[in-house]
Amino acid sequence: MDIALFDDYNQLTEEDSAWMTDLLQFSAERLAIPSHAEISVSIVTNDKIREINREYRQKDSVTDVISFALEDEDDIFSSLDMDEEDIPRDLGDIFISYDKAVEQAKDYGHSTKRELGFLLVHGFLHLNGYDHMTEEEEKEMFSLQERILSDYGLRRET
Template sequence: MTINIEYESETKLDIPYKEIITAAIEESMDYEGCPYEAEVNVLITDNEDIRQINKEFRNIDSPTDVLSFPMVDYESPSNFDHLEDMTNDYFSPETGELLLGDIVISVDKVMEQAEKYGHSETREMAFLVAHSMLHLFGYDHMEEDERLVMEQKQEEILSRRGYVR
């Protein structure tokens, strides 16, 4: 598995963010039963930069906590059956890994939301990564039933690694 993490914020988190991100990605992969080695790119930035990315890609001119950019089109969430037929589209020619996508996290929001929700920055970082990984697996939360499915999966992924409130 390849996890590329770029930290592009002057605001520093006092947590082992690389370990947390890696653990949340690995647990999400295991939980969803991904049968492939995969590549995930994570960018940690600040509110201003994520605001600009949010504006460019979603036409929303405000900062957000996390953005997900899936590379795979699923017939249904976490349905990996058709991917082998599309190796040129979804797999790295260099490594053979499934190119899941990109995650962008605002370090400012990690800190703000940890305080707001009364849990640790560690738990907030793990939550945002697990949430985003579910998006990379094709889940969404636009409808109430989808939201409930994602919330349950997020909590189960986090609890399996001990990231509880």
Template sequence: MSIEVNNESGAEVPATELTAVARYVLDRLDVHPAAELSMVFVDLEAMSELHEHWMDLPGPTDVMSFPMDEMTPGGRPDASAPGPAMLGDIVICPQFAAQQAKQAGHSVERELTLLTIHGVLHLLGYDHAEPDEEKEMFELQNGLLEDWFETRRAEARKAAQVERDRRLLGKVGLLNDPDESR
């Protein structure tokens, strides 16, 4: 799976983390491992231009998705015979995301993670124009978001336990560090 990241926003973004989120979503939805996508981070001005040009709406927005292939066949995991494809581009505005995070009362990291998941789902053909589509997409999005953070918490707990075990075993002399014998 290839995920290209281009940060044109002037803001620092956790590109490695957001790439991992996108990969997690694609894996969870059984998207072909040879699929490709691009993530672009832009400033408020660039996002405003895109939003006005493509959606005919004024001002910036948080995330826009530009599917490359029309998902036939494949794309959504419930479609027949999914195969490798250039999924398209996800464009995210970190400055807009920071404003939304503040209003929502959560971290910018969580907002960027949410927007990454939202963008990937759009590339896979999910939409929220109709109430039934919105329900399906947002339930899936929220489930993936919570699963992602739970996976990260579990990994952190495991790493902390490994570190505690390493310190304990080292204190009681049960851990032989080959570097200590030199």
């Protein structure tokens, strides 16, 4: 999977960028996402994510992660005279507030790395059709999210 990671806030080390990319690849393998898929992730400030939240979701508040999926469940290739493998799948964009991740890590008593990983996987699952609007959806999504994080080695105590 092609991953574009943008650190608009200049908070990530090279090591952070490496494990975040690796976690997304790991998640993509778990979901059997084709290797020709694309995704972008931006690490932003509270002010920037608030601006995005206000503009696109009409919520004038800071949030931790926002995902913008570019595909829906319909087959976007059905009307094209091409093989699906010929066209990169642009899954969408994830925006994560670094400040909010640090704050939530302290609140939950785990590392900033664990919180960033949680938000990254959460946003990635949203891009791939998972949601938590109903109790059943929430159980499915959060269970998968915890399995991915745990199997990757980002447990709550880290």
